[in-house]
Amino acid sequence: MPIENATAPGGAPVTLYLLHALGASAASFGRLADGLDGRVRVEGIDLPGFGTLADAHDSSLGTSVDHVVDHLARHARGRWMLGGHSMGGKIAALVASRVLRGEAPLAGLAGMVLMAPSPPRPEPMDDERRERMLSWVADGPMSMQDAETFLAQNTAEPLDDAAHAHAVADLQRTSPAAWRAWLETGSRIDASAEVGTLDLPVLVLAGTDDADLGAAAQPGLLASVYPRARFVSLADTGHLIPLERTAGAAAAIAAFVADEVLVGPVVPDDWAALIAGDRVDARVRGILNRRAVPDDRGYAPEVLDVAQLTVLREVADLVVPQDGPAIDIAARVDAQLARGEGDGWRNADLPPDPDAYRAGLDTLASVWPTDPVEREAVLRAGIEGKTDAAGPFDPERLKAWLEDVRNDLVRQWLAHPASMARIGYDGFATGGNPIRGYVELRLGRREDWEPVGVGGSVATGDAA
Template identity: 40%
Template sequence: MIDEPVLFCLHFLGGSAREWRSLAERLGPHARCVAIDLPGFGDAADHPGGDVAAMADHVAARIRAEGPSGPWLVAGNSMGAKVALALARRHEDGDPALAGLAGLVLLAGSPPCPEPMAEERRRAMIAWIDADPETRRREAEAFVSANVGAPLSPEDHARTVEDVLRANPQAWKAWLAGGANEDWRERIGTLRIPALVVSGAQDGDLGPEAQAALTLPHLARHRHVVALGAGHLLPLERPDEMAGLIRDFLAAPPETAEAPTLPPAFAALIGSERVNTRLRTTLRERMREPDGPFCLSAEARATLAACLDRVLPQAGAGKIDLARRIDARLASGAGDGWRFAALPPDAEAYERALRSLDAAARAAHGRAFADLDDTDRDGLLEAAAAGRLPESPGGLAPDLMTCWFEELRGEAVRTFLAHPAGLAAIGFTGIGAGGDEAEALPGYRLTGLNAREPWEAPILDTVGDAR
């Protein structure tokens, strides 16, 4: 647990330190927030701005001046997150001025690579910042409205628009033409520092799939949370939710990667016009980890997770938490409307079946199922599938264990393939056959054996071909 840290907060393009006021109030005694105006914005609007390294220098100087005596963290929203990543790299490279950095909070963060923004929109944003006052105000209003999932309060909206209008045009353009396009991937590499990554499900450019593809691979210890219904300006839109997530992060920083990554080509497909809006929204929502309710006991959840590791192994860090998702499904009572008639209701069947597995493990090996090696786990699962697992008090009969294990395998695959990372892992491109224009659906045009559409090649070359 991190005790009474200082949280240095960096705002989005056009924002200011004022963006963090509500969140700071809600964090209260859990962290002291020090919000910083980046060069060219807020009270630092007399500065012409600079590249990512120059902004990191500016923040590092402020941190030195503040002189935190204990652990401290950096929180960045959008543009501020890229600066936070640069500071974290300096810290891990041994910069003594940044000693004490204990974590990152990246909210709808700009990734280490160039931002995935349409060039036409970038040019338009660069153009209107120098326009007449009436045009600037109209475009600033539209900019703020387009970056939130739901309208801000009138006070927050007005204050945020005013921040955009007082931004230094040179700094605005320096970010859009320079900083946002800087490629820090090699310099950032993989950071060891724990990080909380939050994305808004309604964020067009830097939403869940962009974070999973472009930011998470650079973080060895991360937790990724999807905020449903939220857009890009998370500290303004969801101060209560963000404060709660930060409190949880301070109490228990992740020790490993806790969320799957996405290949960039597959993330780009999700965000493309080949995927209709309804499907894209569903895919983004499926990236969100269920937060309950749950119904399995702690022991049963651990047994289920160990079982799923053998039923459907996942390579690498950041695995889909199948056990958590299945537990939430059981608690909801939802299902596909089918089960073996001999089995009890799903939640009861799972609890009893997992109890049988654990009891058999303890009887045969003197340890819980979750503590066994792969060979011993496989032996018990093979016995369950064949109806040879010994019956235990409160468990399922051997023949019912066979039925349950068949159901489990099907549910594991369904749950895996419901997640975009599961679809990416098998190279499934079928999500790209639709679109929002019913009269001009993209579809597939090449139907020959092993024929690839040109738009499929970047995906299949990276993750393999499911066909």
């Protein structure tokens, strides 16, 4: 019986939480939300000092990050994405790093969408331009004339009347203190060490006519931060992407979500809430959050070659068959080998794991059929030591290696938070401060804090 994957409640579209640019607001994403309606749910978040929070007293970078984390902790459920435009891109990177380290009480981050983002390192900006922008709020809120100048400098073509009026209104209600805080401090902070490398699906949109943060600059600014980034260049576009190229941005986001975010199983809401809760240590939460990140559809093997990984994926389909969006457990095993990780032991008749996998897969490939129906018999023969395969391993060593392979594949499946939910395992939720455990360990006994799904069962293919 195949393994069933958890699905999002009601099949609702994934939510993208977006952080706006300097001088903008959550409402600047309104048109984008309309363009993605039914495919991706878009929710903008006002940052301190802007939009509905223009009266906020503290608009520092750290306070803004805390504000976003708090908002997401109250609203983000299921599988969701985080994104940012310009200034919001740097804040989004800091929030995402906290989520993937487990330091934020959140679970479910599946990808990021960045529009002309400010990088984690100091933003490239000409000093003269910075001083000129600071002069616009020297005597109070920005004037209409200076707002018009800002828009002219940041767009490739004039905005339509409605978008123009909205952008001017946002600029004029921006807190002068928040404007200065970003230009004088926030944009200059080097947060590279704190952000580190964020290994998750990322879409980066940038305009060809954006001077500092445009399409030509973004790969150099972000490639080391986001190794899985998809860079999309928008022609005849300046810095104000959500207002200048709404349709193009919406199309790119929809394609990205379909290709790279809606991959693999969804962790049910009650289990995500448990992972995000105070019973789970930050380090454990971070491990689970990273395991739940969608697999890389373009994964390039590090230890195996492409042919060997293909055979391993086909073996995985027999050992751990999955219905619906599947975990790429074969790729996860290759990554495990590349990291030098394992279960702590190996058969004395086998070489080290990387060599054993290459030799075992090459041996299996000598008899591996193209017909999926015939593969189970071939795999079973190898498991029983009755194979006709010819290669680096004789039948006995192939048999021993296949025992390790099945163990690794099942372990990788079980390590995913959605799999833990499927079988009802919540042993990770025994931490916190003070440490909490179980009141009574007894068959059929469920604690009040445990999700209702505890005690589920799973059946895998016979070959396992």
